[in-house]
Each structure stands twice: as C-alpha cells, then as structure tokens.
Amino acid sequence: MELIRKLGEVDPRWLYVLLVLVVLIPMVSPIGLPINVSAYTSNAFALLDSLKPGDTVVFDFGYYVDGAPDVEPIAVALFDHLFSKGVRIVCVSYKNHGPMIVDKLTEPHVKAGKEYGVDFVNLGFLAGGETALAAWAADIKKAYPTDWKGNNTSTMPILQGINTVADFDMFVFYTDDSAEVWVRQISQYKVPIIGGLITVTAPQAEPFLQSKQLAGLLVGLRGAAEYEKLMNKPGTASAGMDAQSMAHLMLIAFILFGNASYFIKRSKGLAGKGAAK
Amino acid sequence: MTIGAFSYLFKENVMYRTIEHIYVGAAAGYVISVGYQNLLTKAWRPLVNEGHWLVIIPVLLGLMLFGPYFGSKLSWTRRYPLSFIIGVGAGITIRSAVIEQLTKQLASTALPLRTVDNIFIVAGVLATLSYFFFTFKPTRTLTGVSEVGKWVIMITFGAAFGNAIMGRVSLVIGRVSFLFGEWIHLIKQ
Numbered sequence: 001m002e003l004i005r006k007l008g009e010v011d012p013r014w015l016y017v018l019l020v021l022v023v024l025i026p027m028v029s030p031i032g033l034p035i036n037v038s039a040y041t042s043n044a045f046a047l048l049d050s051l052k053p054g055d056t057v058v059f060d061f062g063y064y065v066d067g068a069p070d071v072e073p074i075a076v077a078l079f080d081h082l083f084s085k086g087v088r089i090v091c092v093s094y095k096n097h098g099p100m101i102v103d104k105l106t107e108p109h110v111k112a113g114k115e116y117g118v119d120f121v122n123l124g125f126l127a128g129g130e131t132a133l134a135a136w137a138a139d140i141k142k143a144y145p146t147d148w149k150g151n152n153t154s155t156m157p158i159l160q161g162i163n164t165v166a167d168f169d170m171f172v173f174y175t176d177d178s179a180e181v182w183v184r185q186i187s188q189y190k191v192p193i194i195g196g197l198i199t200v201t202a203p204q205a206e207p208f209l210q211s212k213q214l215a216g217l218l219v220g221l222r223g224a225a226e227y228e229k230l231m232n233k234p235g236t237a238s239a240g241m242d243a244q245s246m247a248h249l250m251l252i253a254f255i256l257f258g259n260a261s262y263f264i265k266r267s268k269g270l271a272g273k274g275a276a277k
Numbered sequence: 278m279t280i281g282a283f284s285y286l287f288k289e290n291v292m293y294r295t296i297e298h299i300y301v302g303a304a305a306g307y308v309i310s311v312g313y314q315n316l317l318t319k320a321w322r323p324l325v326n327e328g329h330w331l332v333i334i335p336v337l338l339g340l341m342l343f344g345p346y347f348g349s350k351l352s353w354t355r356r357y358p359l360s361f362i363i364g365v366g367a368g369i370t371i372r373s374a375v376i377e378q379l380t381k382q383l384a385s386t387a388l389p390l391r392t393v394d395n396i397f398i399v400a401g402v403l404a405t406l407s408y409f410f411f412t413f414k415p416t417r418t419l420t421g422v423s424e425v426g427k428w429v430i431m432i433t434f435g436a437a438f439g440n441a442i443m444g445r446v447s448l449v450i451g452r453v454s455f456l457f458g459e460w461i462h463l464i465k466q
Contacts, residue, residue: 013286013287016283016286019449020449020453023446023449023450023453024453024457024463024464027450027453027454027457027458027464028457028463028464066448067448068451069447069448069450069451069452069454070444070447070448070451096307096308096311097307099311100307124314124318125311125315126315127312127315129366130366130369130370131362131365131366131369134373145318145323146318146322150318180374183377183378184370184373184374184377184378185369185373187377188373188376188377198444198447199440199441199443199444199447200437200440200441200444200445202440203433203436203437204437207382207385210385210398211381211382211384211385212385213377213381219440220443220444220447221447221450222443236454239454239464240447240450240451240454243446243450243453244443244446244447244450247446247449247450248442248443248446251442251446
C-alpha cells in the first residue's frame with residue numbers, strides 16, 4: 001500500500017526519463033508485437049490500391065512540422081504505394097510548411113527516377129485558408145498559374161485535362177487539424193476523399209466517414225503502421241508500434257497508481273490537504 | 278535543438294530559452310520567404326511581367342491592411358479589406374457548413390434501427406441533445422435521458438483524451454527515433 005501511495009507521488013521528471021526509456025528500448029530491440037489492421041485503414045488501402053497507372057491524385061499537405069511525427073509516416077507510405085503503382089501525384093499546401101515538406105518527401109523518389117512535372121508536382125502554398133482551398137478546387141490553374149518553382153502550370157504534362165478538383169481520381173489530405181475544411185469545400189465535387197489525420201483530431205472526423213463524406217480515414221502513426229503492413233513494406237511507422245504499445249502500458253500503470261494513491265490518501269484523511277508529502 | 282527543447286522538462290534554463298528563440302526566428306524567416314515567394318508569383322509577375330492589371334485590386338486591398346502602421350489617421354484603410362475578407366470567408370464557409378455539416382450529418386443520423394451500431398448512434402445523439410435542453414423545466418424522464426447523454430459525452434471525452442495521449446506519444450517516438458536513429462545510430466533504420 002505504501003509503495004502504491006509513493007508511486008502516485010513520484011516526481012514527474014522521473015516519468016519523463018522512464019517514458020524515453022520505455023520508447024527507446026523496444027525501438028533498439030523490437031519485441032514484434034502484432035499489428036491488427038483496422039477497418040478504416042483496410043478500406044482506405046483498398047480504395048488507393050484500386051487506382052490505375054496514369055490516374056492522378058491530389059495530396060493536400062495541411063500540417064506543420066511539429067505535427068509531422070504523427071501524420072507524416074502516412075504520407076511517406078502513400079507516396080511509396082502510389083508511385084509504385086504509377087499513379088501521378090499533385091501536391092498542394094493548405095499551410096505554409098507544406099512546400100518544404102513536399103520537397104523533403106519527394107526527394108528519394110526523384111532519385112529513384114520519378115520526373116517532376118510528369119509524375120508529380122509541388123504547386124506550393126496558397127494563402128487564404130479555406131477561401132483559397134475553395135478557389136483552387138474550382139479552378140486549379142487560375143489559383144496556381146505557376147508551381148512552387150515558378151513553372152507555368154498550363155503547359156505542365158501532369159495537369160493536362162485537369163481543371164477542377166472533380167477531374168482528379170482521388171483527393172488525399174494530411175492534417176494536424178480537423179477534417180471539416182475539406183469536407184465543406186471538397187466533398188461537393190464527388191471525388192473520393194481520404195483523410196490522413198493526427199491521432200488527436202481523428203475522432204472528430206469519424207462522423208464524416210459514417211456519412212460517407214469521407215471515403216477513408218488513416219489515423220496517425222498507428223494508421224501508417226497498418227498501411228505499411230498491408231503494403232508488406234515495414235517502415236518507420238511499424239518500427240514505432242512496439243514503443244507506442246509499451247508507452248501506453250506505462251501510462252495506464254501510472255494512471256492506475258495515481259488513482260490508487262489518491263484513494264489511499266483519502267482513506268487516511270490526507271487527500272486535498274496538501275499533506276501528500 | 279531537440280535536447281535543448283527537452284531540457285525544459287527538467288527545469289527552465291538558458292539552453293531552452295536559446296533554442297526557443299532560434300526556433301521562433303527560423304519559423305519567422307521561413308514564413309517571410311514563403312510570403313515573398315507568394316508575392317512574387319501571385320502579384321508582382323502577373324502585374325509587371327504579364328500585364329494582368331486587375332491584380333492591382335487585391336494588391337491595393339492587401340496594402341490597405343498596413344494603413345494603421347503609418348498613423349492612426351490611416352486606420353480606416355484596414356476596414357475595407359477586412360470587410361471583404363470576412364464577407365467572402367463567411368459566404369464560402371456558411372453555405373458549405375449548412376449543407377455538409379448540418380444537413381448531411383442529420384441525414385446520416387436518421388438510421389434504420391436494425392443493427393446494434395445504429396441503435397447506439399441514434400440513442401446516443403438523442404440522449405446527448407436532450408442534455409442541452411435548458412429552456413424549460415426538465416421532467417423526470419428527460420432528466421434520466423439527459424443523464425445517459427452526459428455519460429455518452431463523458432465516454433466521448435475519454436476516447437478523445439486516449440487518442441490525444443496516443444498522438445503525443447507518437448511525437449515522442451518521432452524525436453527518440455531522430456536522436457537515437459538518425460543521430461547516434463543506436464536504432465537500426
């Protein structure tokens with residue numbers, strides 16, 4: 001009892017150290033805990049896997065670098081998957097970190113032979129938030145007369161025959177924010193929308209999946225790991241799953257210890273009197 | 278920089294403050310360069326090189342936003358571009374919000390009560406809505422239903438908080454992976 005009470009009062013700094021160790025150890029020496037693929041991920045994978053060579057997909061980058069560890073592994077997996085199928089990707093950015101992120105993620109594919117302007121394009125950041133999104137969805141070349149590098153979009157091979165969002169075969173967005181903006185402005189174009197969201201905001205997007213306004217949902221690092229499993233290509237996300245599970249176990253244990261400690265103190269008449277120490 | 282940022286967890290220190298300033302400075306510098314790029318491609322080139330004179334209208338509206346910085350006598354200039362931005366933004370958002378977030382969500386909640394999932398969804402929505410009846414004195418039945426609604430809200434918050442923790446752990450994994458994978462090479466990539 002005394003041990004549980006003391007564990008509930010442990011200095012938070014020890015918890016930080018422990019959390020880093022609990023995350024680090026399974027990454028250095030993987031345990032190999034099984035990854036179960038959720039229905040959300042398998043539905044999204046099936047949709048993306050149905051695309052044919054030559055199809056064109058939008059990747060809308062709506063996250064800042066501070067949210068990248070949770071959402072970026074999804075984008076990495078989807079770039080790998082779609083490029084391997086010969087699908088063409090048009091990258092746009094709803095937030096100003098987007099162009100930099102696109103350059104970073106496409107660099108290995110350029111080295112592998114993907115051609116800029118033919119297999120993919122980075123159109124860059126368009127200021128104006130939701131208004132800008134609505135504008136380019138209605139007329140992509142008017143909103144983006146040039147790409148991020150200053151090339152003319154009207155003569156670009158990848159954008160031939162594409163005028164509005166409805167001309168794309170699929171729309172994928174990645175965000176550290178909520179999905180509402182894309183639902184409001186893109187779902188009216190009847191193009192299948194797949195959302196890659198950080199884990200924090202994903203529950204808010206689930207009603208849109210039920211109403212079929214979103215065709216698929218990929219949730220954070222876990223969604224990326226599930227996607228990698230379906231691709232049979234374990235990557236950075238899969239490597240982090242053991243660490244994630246162990247960190248959750250640790251946090252559950254300390255939440256239980258904290259509560260047990262509180263009730264023990266309360267039973268002794270110490271709770272709420274600042275007498276914990 | 279990662280170690281410096283994490284050092285705040287131990288205690289506030291000079292290293293953390295330095296890193297914080299570098300981060301803010303680098304972010305501001307990046308935003309300025311993106312803004313400059315936007316000005317160049319969306320305003321300067323179309324106006325000067327391509328002769329699209331109508332671009333002068335948004336450029337002038339944009340410049341009017343800076344009026345107040347040149348004295349209080351020019352503070353009125355900001356009202357017109359702000360009115361335009363708010364008007365267009367509200368027009369675009371409200372129309373879509375009513376259709377996509379209200380009408381379609383209402384339609385997708387009117388489900389046939391044939392499956393357990395559907396029963397939970399419909400009962401959960403009705404119970405939650407009943408919790409927010411504030412305009413009349415609740416009856417005994419309504420109090421019972423709204424109590425169920427309160428539990429639905431609590432469970433939703435719990436699930437959202439669980440997801441929040443999972444997301445934050447992912448951020449820690451990202452930094453640990455960087456420090457011990459890309460930097461020290463302790464983790465095999």
